[in-house]
Each structure stands twice: as C-alpha cells, then as structure tokens.
Amino acid sequence: MRESGRRFETGALEAYLREHEARHLAELFEFLSIPSVSTLPEHRADVRRAAEWLAGYLERIGFDNVSVFPTELHPIVYAERIEHPGAPTALIYGHYDVQPVDPVHRWTTPPFEPAVRDGKIWARGASDDKGQVFAHLLALRALIEVEGRLPFNVKLLIEGEEEVTSVSLPKFLEENKDLIRADLVVISDTTMVAEGVPTICCGLRGLVDLEVSVYGAKRDLHSGLYGGMVANPIHVLVQLLASLRQGQGRILVPGFYDGVAELSERERREIAALPFDESAVARELGVAAFDGEPGYTPHERATVRPTVEVNGIWGGFQGEGSKTVIPSEAHAKITCRLVPDQDPVRVQEAVAAHFIKNCPPSATVKVRKGAVARPWRCDPDSPAIRAAVRALEEAYGRPVAKARLGGSIPVVETLDRMLAVPCVLIAFAQPGCNAHAPDENIPLSTLQTAPAALVRFWRNLAEADL
Amino acid sequence: MRESGRRFETGALEAYLREHEARHLAELFEFLSIPSVSTLPEHRADVRRAAEWLAGYLERIGFDNVSVFPTELHPIVYAERIEHPGAPTALIYGHYDVQPVDPVHRWTTPPFEPAVRDGKIWARGASDDKGQVFAHLLALRALIEVEGRLPFNVKLLIEGEEEVTSVSLPKFLEENKDLIRADLVVISDTTMVAEGVPTICCGLRGLVDLEVSVYGAKRDLHSGLYGGMVANPIHVLVQLLASLRQGQGRILVPGFYDGVAELSERERREIAALPFDESAVARELGVAAFDGEPGYTPHERATVRPTVEVNGIWGGFQGEGSKTVIPSEAHAKITCRLVPDQDPVRVQEAVAAHFIKNCPPSATVKVRKGAVARPWRCDPDSPAIRAAVRALEEAYGRPVAKARLGGSIPVVETLDRMLAVPCVLIAFAQPGCNAHAPDENIPLSTLQTAPAALVRFWRNLAEADL
Numbered sequence: 001m002r003e004s005g006r007r008f009e010t011g012a013l014e015a016y017l018r019e020h021e022a023r024h025l026a027e028l029f030e031f032l033s034i035p036s037v038s039t040l041p042e043h044r045a046d047v048r049r050a051a052e053w054l055a056g057y058l059e060r061i062g063f064d065n066v067s068v069f070p071t072e073l074h075p076i077v078y079a080e081r082i083e084h085p086g087a088p089t090a091l092i093y094g095h096y097d098v099q100p101v102d103p104v105h106r107w108t109t110p111p112f113e114p115a116v117r118d119g120k121i122w123a124r125g126a127s128d129d130k131g132q133v134f135a136h137l138l139a140l141r142a143l144i145e146v147e148g149r150l151p152f153n154v155k156l157l158i159e160g161e162e163e164v165t166s167v168s169l170p171k172f173l174e175e176n177k178d179l180i181r182a183d184l185v186v187i188s189d190t191t192m193v194a195e196g197v198p199t200i201c202c203g204l205r206g207l208v209d210l211e212v213s214v215y216g217a218k219r220d221l222h223s224g225l226y227g228g229m230v231a232n233p234i235h236v237l238v239q240l241l242a243s244l245r246q247g248q249g250r251i252l253v254p255g256f257y258d259g260v261a262e263l264s265e266r267e268r269r270e271i272a273a274l275p276f277d278e279s280a281v282a283r284e285l286g287v288a289a290f291d292g293e294p295g296y297t298p299h300e301r302a303t304v305r306p307t308v309e310v311n312g313i314w315g316g317f318q319g320e321g322s323k324t325v326i327p328s329e330a331h332a333k334i335t336c337r338l339v340p341d342q343d344p345v346r347v348q349e350a351v352a353a354h355f356i357k358n359c360p361p362s363a364t365v366k367v368r369k370g371a372v373a374r375p376w377r378c379d380p381d382s383p384a385i386r387a388a389v390r391a392l393e394e395a396y397g398r399p400v401a402k403a404r405l406g407g408s409i410p411v412v413e414t415l416d417r418m419l420a421v422p423c424v425l426i427a428f429a430q431p432g433c434n435a436h437a438p439d440e441n442i443p444l445s446t447l448q449t450a451p452a453a454l455v456r457f458w459r460n461l462a463e464a465d466l
Numbered sequence: 467m468r469e470s471g472r473r474f475e476t477g478a479l480e481a482y483l484r485e486h487e488a489r490h491l492a493e494l495f496e497f498l499s500i501p502s503v504s505t506l507p508e509h510r511a512d513v514r515r516a517a518e519w520l521a522g523y524l525e526r527i528g529f530d531n532v533s534v535f536p537t538e539l540h541p542i543v544y545a546e547r548i549e550h551p552g553a554p555t556a557l558i559y560g561h562y563d564v565q566p567v568d569p570v571h572r573w574t575t576p577p578f579e580p581a582v583r584d585g586k587i588w589a590r591g592a593s594d595d596k597g598q599v600f601a602h603l604l605a606l607r608a609l610i611e612v613e614g615r616l617p618f619n620v621k622l623l624i625e626g627e628e629e630v631t632s633v634s635l636p637k638f639l640e641e642n643k644d645l646i647r648a649d650l651v652v653i654s655d656t657t658m659v660a661e662g663v664p665t666i667c668c669g670l671r672g673l674v675d676l677e678v679s680v681y682g683a684k685r686d687l688h689s690g691l692y693g694g695m696v697a698n699p700i701h702v703l704v705q706l707l708a709s710l711r712q713g714q715g716r717i718l719v720p721g722f723y724d725g726v727a728e729l730s731e732r733e734r735r736e737i738a739a740l741p742f743d744e745s746a747v748a749r750e751l752g753v754a755a756f757d758g759e760p761g762y763t764p765h766e767r768a769t770v771r772p773t774v775e776v777n778g779i780w781g782g783f784q785g786e787g788s789k790t791v792i793p794s795e796a797h798a799k800i801t802c803r804l805v806p807d808q809d810p811v812r813v814q815e816a817v818a819a820h821f822i823k824n825c826p827p828s829a830t831v832k833v834r835k836g837a838v839a840r841p842w843r844c845d846p847d848s849p850a851i852r853a854a855v856r857a858l859e860e861a862y863g864r865p866v867a868k869a870r871l872g873g874s875i876p877v878v879e880t881l882d883r884m885l886a887v888p889c890v891l892i893a894f895a896q897p898g899c900n901a902h903a904p905d906e907n908i909p910l911s912t913l914q915t916a917p918a919a920l921v922r923f924w925r926n927l928a929e930a931d932l
Contacts, residue, residue: 039785039786039787039788039789040785040786040787041786099789100783100785100789102783102785103686106685106686164787164788165788191691205690207690207790209788216753217751217752217753218751218752218753219572219751219752219900219903219904219905220569220572220902220903220904221751221902221903222873222901222902222903223773223775223777223801223803223902224671224673224803224871224872224873224874225657225768225871225872225873225897225901226751226768226872227768227773227775227803227872228758228759228767228768228771228772228773228803228872229756229757229758229764229765229767229768230751230753230756230757230758231714231753231757232714232775232776234707234776234777234778234779234798235707235708235710235711235714235775235776236714237704237779238703238704238705238707238708238776238779239704239708239713239714241700241701241704241708242701242704242705242707242708242709243708244701245701247705247826248697248698248701248702248705248826248828285683285684285685285687285692285696286683286684286685287682287683287684287696287697287828287829288827288828288830289826289827289828290695290696290828291695291696291697291826291828291829292694292695292696293694298695299695301694301695302691302692302693302694302695305694306694307689307693307694309689309693309698309701309790309792310698310700310701310704310782311689311700311782311783311788311789311790311791311792311793312700312781312782312783312784312789312791312793313700313703313704313779313780313781313782313784313796314779314780314781314784315778315779315780316776316777316778316779316799317566317568317777317778317799318778318779318780318797318799319505319506319566319568320505320506320507321505321506321630322505322630322631322675322777322799322801322836322837323505323565323566323777323778323799323902324673324775324777324801324874324902325777325778325902325903326775326777327777327778330779331784332700333782333783333784333788333789335689335788335790337689337690337693337694360713360714360755360757361754361755362714362753362754362755362756362757363753363757364754370788371788405690405691406690406691406692406693406694407688407690407691408690408790431691434685435688435691436686436687436688436689436789436790436791437685437686437687437688437791438685438686439685
C-alpha cells in the first residue's frame with residue numbers, strides 16, 4: 001500500500017515538473033544571467049542582485065522569514081518553512097556566487113547569456129552552484145504546490161562568498177546559532193564521479209591559498225646591460241616553484257605531508273571500484289598521459305591525496321614580439337588541496353617558509369597568505385545518507401556511488417563542526433561540467449530528475465530514524 | 467699653427483651649439499614625442515611618422531638624396547653629403563624606433579612627453595637611440611652651418627627595426643651595396659661604462675630569441691576535481707625554465723657553451739681596470755647582492771659571458787583574489803645573449819631541444835624560434851678608433867674607456883661582415899639611462915659636449931690614415 005501510494009504521489013510531482021519545465025528553465029536563466037562573481041570588486045552590485053533575485057523567488061514559492069543578511073562582503077540569503085514544530089529540521093546550504101569567467105574568449109556562448117545545447121544548460125554557475133541550488137528550490141516548490149506542504153522542516157542558507165572561501169560565513173553562523181540549528185545539513189555543490197552516476201560525497205579536500213612575489217632590482221633592467229649579473233625575479237620564481245615538487249610528483253616542502261592519513265587497503269579497493277574510466281577521462285581532457293604522485297592511482301591523486309598547484313603566474317613582458325627586459329618583479333598564485341588530517345595553517349606556514357628559505361640573497365621574496373579551509377570526511381553509512389541513496393537509486397534507476405571528492409567546500413567542515421549533525425552531499429553536476437573553466441554546463445535533467453530525486457529524499461527522511 | 471687653428475674653429479662650433487641649445491632641445495623633443503614602438507603593430511603609423519620627421523630634418527640641415535625606403539615592416543631613412551668625391555666616406559648608422567613603454571605607470575613623466583629634470587632629458591628613446599642619433603645630426607649641422615662643409619664624406623642610414631632585431635635591414639643592405647659602400651661605420655647606440663666616462667665599444671653580445679609554450683588539458687580545469695592527477699602547464703613550464711641554469715649560475719643546456727672564447731688573463735685585467743663600482747651599481751639598482759655564473763666577476767658576467775634570461779612569463783589567473791584553476795597553457799619569452807664565437811642558430815636549436823627533451827609526456831611543449839644575431843668584436847687599436855679616442859678625450863677632458871659591452875646591436879656585426887670596414891661605436895648614453903625600462907633618460911650634454919666631440923672626430927678622421 002505504502003509503496004503504491006508513494007508511486008502515485010511521485011507521479012503527480014513528476015508530472016508537475018514536466019509540465020512546468022519551460023517556466024523553470026526561464027527562471028533558472030534569469031538566475032544564471034546575473035554575473036555574481038564574488039572575487040571581483042566590480043561585480044559587487046551583481047552579487048547583491050543575485051541575492052535579491054533568490055530572496056524574491058523563495059518568497060514567491062512560499063517560504064517564510066526570507067532575509068538577505070548583509071555581511072562585510074556579500075549578503076547571505078536565509079529562508080525557512082517550519083511546518084512540523086518539534087519535528088526534525090534540515091538546513092539546505094548552497095551558494096549563489098560564481099567563479100570569474102576568464103579566459104572569456106574560450107566560451108562557446110557568453111558566460112552570462114545562458115543557452116541550451118546538446119541536452120545541457122551552458123552558463124557560468126550552471127553547475128557551481130546556481131543550477132544545483134535551483135534543483136532544490138524546484139523540489140521544494142513542487143512539494144508545496146502539488147501537496148500543499150513539505151514532509152520535513154526546511155531552512156535554506158544560500159551564501160555569496162563560497163568562491164572566496166566563505167569569508168563572512170563563520171561569523172554569521174556563530175552569531176545566528178538558533179536560526180541555523182538543524183538536525184541535518186543537505187548540500188548539492190559537488191559533481192558525480194562519472195557521467196550520470198548518482199553520487200554522494202563522503203569527503204572533501206581542504207584548501208590553502210598563497211601568493212608569492214619575487215623582487216629583484218628596483219626597476220626593470222636592459223637584459224643586455226645587466227643580464228648575467230643580477231638575479232632575474234622570473235628565474236628565481238620559477239626555481240622556487242619548481243622546487244615544490246619532485247618532477248610532477250611528490251611534494252618536497254618539508255612538513256607538507258604531516259598528518260596525512262594513509263589509505264587503508266579497504267579504502268583503496270572502494271576507490272578502485274568507483275566508476276572512473278582513466279582512458280575516457282584522458283581522452284575527454286585531451287591529455288596523452290596522467291601525472292602526479294608516484295604510488296597512487298590518478299583517481300586517488302585527485303581525491304584523497306594532497307596537492308600544490310600554481311593557478312597563475314606573471315612577470316615581465318607578455319605582449320606581442322620580444323622585449324629584452326629583466327623585470328623587477330614576478331608573481332604566482334598558489335593553492336594547496338589538503339586531506340584529513342592535515343592542518344591548513346601549518347601547511348600554509350610550511351610553503352611560505354620553503355619560499356623564504358630558498359630565495360637567494362640576490363632577490364627578495366614576499367608571501368601573502370590567503371584563506372585556508374580544513375579537509376572533511378563523514379560516516380558513509382548514516383541513516384541520512386541511506387535515505388539519500390534510496391532516493392537517488394529510485395530516481396536515476398542505477399546504483400549510487402559514495403566517494404571522497406577532490407574539491408573543497410570549506411563550509412561543509414565548518415557546519416559539521418558547528419552543528420555536529422550529519423551532512424549529506426548530493427551531486428547533480430557532471431564530471432564534464434567545466435566548473436571554474438570556460439563552457440560550464442549542467443544537464444537539462446537538473447529541472448526534472450534531480451528535483452524528483454530530492455522529493456523522494458525528503459519523504460525518506462521523514463520516515464527515517466535520524 | 468694647426469693646433470691653434472683647430473682650437474679657434476672648435477670654439478666657433480661650440481659657440482654655435484651653445485647659442486642654439488634651446489632650439490635643438492625643442493627639435494629633439496619633437497623627435498622623442500613620436501611613439502615609434504617598432505614591436506607593436508598599433509604603432510606602425512607612428513614609426514613611419516618618426517622616419518618622415520627624420521627625413522625632413524636631414525633635408526633642412528643640408529643633406530642630399532634624402533630617402534625614406536619602404537621595407538616589409540618599418541622604413542629605412544637614408545641621406546648623404548658627398549663633398550670630396552674620391553675621398554673616404556663614413557656611414558653613420560642609428561635607429562629611430564624605440565622599445566615598448568610598459569609598465570607605463572612606473573614612469574615619473576609620460577614616456578612620450580619629453581621633460582627636463584636634474585640635468586637630463588627624460589623620454590622613451592632619449593638614449594636608445596633617438597638622442598644619440600640627434601647628437602650626430604647636431605655635429606653635422608654645426609659643421610655645415612659654421613664651416614659651410616663637412617671634413618669627410620658622410621652617409622646616414624637610420625633604421626626603424628633595431629628593437630625588433632633589424633629584420634628588414636640585411637635584405638636592404640644586400641640590395642643597396644653601392645649606396646651604403648663606405649670606408650668606416652660610425653654608430654652611437656651604446657652606453658658609457660660609468661657615468662661620464664667617454665667609452666668606445668669594442669665588442670657586443672649576440673642575441674637569440676625564443677618563446678616557449680606548454681600545453682596540458684585542452685581546457686582549463688578545476689584544481690579540486692583534477693589537481694594531483696593532470697600535469698599543470700605552469701608547473702611543467704617552471705620546471706623547464708628552472709632546468710636552464712644551476713641556481714642563478716651556470717647554464718645547463720647541453721651545447722650552450724660550444725664555441726665560447728675563454729678570456730685571456732690580459733683581457734680579464736683590462737676588464738678589471740675599467741671603471742665599474744660594484745657597490746655603487748648594486749646600490750643604484752637596489753639589490754643586496756649580485757648573482758650569476760661562478761668564476762666570473764659581475765662585470766664579466768654582464769659583458770663577455772653568455773646568458774639565458776626569461777623576459778616574460780604568463781599563464782592562468784592573474785586577477786585580484788584567487789581562482790582555483792589548472793590552466794590549459796602557460797608561456798614564457800626567452801632571450802640568450804651570446805659571446806664570440808657562439809653560433810646563434812646552434813644555441814637556439816640547443817635551447818629548443820632542451821625544452822622538448824625535458825617536457826614530460828603528460829604535457830606538450832612548443833617552441834617558437836625568433837630572431838638571432840651574432841656576437842661581435844673589433845680591433846681596439848685601429849686608426850679610426852684612435853681618432854675617436856683623441857676626440858673624446860679632448861671634448862670630455864678625461865681618459866676614454868675601451869670595453870666590450872653586454873648589449874646586442876645585430877646590425878654592427880652585419881655591417882662589419884658586409885662592408886669589411888672598421889666600426890667605431892661611440893657612447894653618449896649613461897649606465898643609468900634606463901634603456902628598455904621606465905624613466906629612460908640622457909644627459910643634457912648630448913646637445914653640446916657630444917656633438918663637440920663628434921666635430922673633433924670628423925676632423926681627426928680627415929687627417930687619419932684609414
């Protein structure tokens with residue numbers, strides 16, 4: 001009886017999602033069109049506009065206490081629907097800010113003019129994270145409009161600083177403990193382990209941000225008059241950066257690996273069993289070979305091993321033609337991905353110390369220490385995760401993958417630590433979603449299958465013993 | 467009698483230069499105001515305008531056969547004054563094109579708005595090479611206007627591509643052998659070995675230009691999702707560049723030093739005797755220590771030893787804040803300075819081969835080979851150089867330094883090889899002239915002492931046994 005009842009209701013919800021798909025697509029396009037790039041000061045007003053669009057949408061679909069909380073940088077959007085006082089409550093976290101779009105000339109269609117092609121929606125933020133947030137809003141809206149109520153109390157916390165490591169959020173959470181109190185956190189800001197494989201994330205890497213600058217002579221010099229005699233800041237910088245790793249492999253910074261939890265044989269077997277087709281990924285990326293730390297598989301390197309990456313480098317003449325100059329300075333942006341149980345502050349110190357120690361006396365080095373975020377992992381067998389697994393398997397009709405992922409969502413670890421409740425990370429984005437790169441996209445199914453899975457999840461939760 | 471006669475005439479010429487200094491300054495300002503940046507396509511019309519200004523000036527001061535020869539890139543200005551048919555002829559070479567001006571925000575006054583401060587003229591091209599060319603024009607004009615004639619036949623060849631390694635000049639010289647035939651070449655495109663020390667250059671380094679590009683995945687990647695598994699083109703590039711040298715010292719490219727003529731003990735003593743105050747230079751440059759190839763002094767490293775310099779590097783995110791991207795490509799511009807008897811083509815091949823050999827299979831490397839120029843040196847005791855030494859010592863009232871310099875003027879070696887006549891390189895620019903850098907300058911004496919020395923040089927030449 002219960003089974004057939006659930007099928008009937010789900011059918012009505014799915015019909016609702018199907019029937020209104022064009023409206024939902026137009027609404028998501030509105031959201032995606034707002035260039036809410038949180039790291040660029042010139043987009044500050046756009047970020048605010050995205051927050052206000054979201055608040056307006058939440059009011060329209062029936063949420064209460066919709067608020068746009070100001071912070072020192074970008075606002076936090078909050079809303080709730082408490083229909084069962086005293087019953088468990090879920091906090092849905094997401095973010096409405098997006099990454100920068102450069103190199104903008106490499107986009108097939110402009111990043112803030114959403115387009116549909118090949119069964120996908122293309123725009124900056126399509127997967128990270130506006131599209132995935134929107135899937136949640138559609139599930140909640142469908143439940144409210146079709147059934148008149150949610151099966152579970154829900155709070156929404158959608159921030160505008162995730163791409164700048166959630167700088168204001170810890171203070172907001174600290175100051176609003178009652179507001180955000182919940183029995184469960186639900187987040188969709190991850191990617192599936194393989195195309196179309198429903199995935200629950202059970203671990204995330206931490207992050208450390210640094211900028212290193214090398215200074216030589218106090219002005220640019222003619223390479224004919226001074227070349228050979230003075231240190232070239234570009235050359236000093238490339239030697240410092242090259243010294244970070246043994247080839248493309250093991251990181252050589254003393255103390256970098258302190259605290260890294262080695263993988264058990266069981267963990268390695270589980271990772272090896274995940275759907276990850278090395279040759280297909282290599283083909284899709286256009287690389288002839290993978291590279292990285294010896295002794296680990298590519299999938300392990302990208303998910304459960306720490307990294308140092310140079311995200312940007314610049315110095316001297318970059319124009320057309322040639323300029324025989326020794327520049328006076330050179331710079332690089334660096335991030336490290338960390339795994340349990342590395343300490344981000346100690347890693348940041350270790351990398352900075354490595355640069356300072358290895359800079360020759362003929363140059364000077366300065367290190368700007370940016371944000372840090374701790375790594376995170378969870379119990380993959382909690383009742384909340386079991387509820388999500390069942391919902392996804394029903395909606396997608398295939399087994400769910402539970403995996404530790406390589407990305408960093410600092411707030412997950414923060415919420416986990418502050419609320420001490422389970423966090424369920426459900427992915428709707430695909431491995432080829434191009435998050436943080438040109439041509440970001442998400443499948444059109446985000447408007448139907450994803451909310452259909454979430455509807456099931458809320459029902460399973462209402463019946464689960466949390 | 468001759469001695470006193472020469473003094474009288476020189477006095478009249480010096481009086482002429484003194485009397486018309488304001489007019490000459492205004493004329494030089496006109497020349498310096500034209501942004502004739504030869505490497506930037508958007509300045510092509512400006513380069514042409516500088517050529518035409520020069521041709522107009524040469525006609526005005528009494529030169530014949532003034533021509534602006536088109537080339538595939540920037541025109542060549544030619545003029546002559548043959549007053550003593552059958553007698554020896556000098557070819558004065560110079561260039562009217564200039565280096566780019568970036569970083570433009572580091573100029574005290576705008577690069578193409580010439581200004582006088584602290585006894586110097588400040589503008590792009592002030593020393594390299596418009597100001598030094600103009601000193602020659604003033605000497606010739608003074609002789610023509612005061613004495614009615616030149617003591618020596620003179621041809622002028624002023625090109626617009628020196629800063630792009632004189633790409634059109636070899637073909638022009640080849641096709642105009644009769645036009646440029648001369649018994650002597652005179653060039654002022656070098657700097658003094660120390661402030662105010664009249665200097666004749668007896669050697670120049672060659673040049674090799676390369677651009678190296680490293681490619682990884684076919685698109686930019688999220689460093690969380692792919693970091694650790696794919697090669698980062700910035701990291702590959704910095705390792706390739708770092709592998710060029712042992713620290714900041716000896717170059718490790720196999721074959722790089724092939725053909726390098728080792729210094730004799732006499733040469734080392736002569737270099738050591740040149741005025742070069744290491745601590746003063748270090749202070750002026752704002753460096754705590756020099757660096758470079760072990761076993762050589764800083765002055766030797768910057769003049770008679772070969773180098774590899776990275777002139778520019780770029781890749782990934784350079785904006786404000788942080789972007790967790792693994793870029794799909796990274797690039798660097800490289801030049802090598804060569805000494806006798808390195809072969810530029812072989813050095814270029816060796817550096818390119820080093821990059822290709824050392825690029826890991828997880829990335830691809832491409833090397834664009836740019837222009838090359840051979841190193842050059844001359845007999846420091848030729849009659850023409852002796853004539854110049856006497857003229858400079860009289861005008862400046864102090865001993866002349868004869869030195870090999872670290873810069874490259876490809877045309878010197880080309881003219882030397884094609885005409886097989888002595889080349890006399892007389893410097894009017896100072897070590898702190900900031901050629902190729904912000905705040906380029908030249909002393910105001912360029913309008914008086916420099917042409918006064920050149921007037922004496924032409925007279926000495928007329929009496930010399932070439």
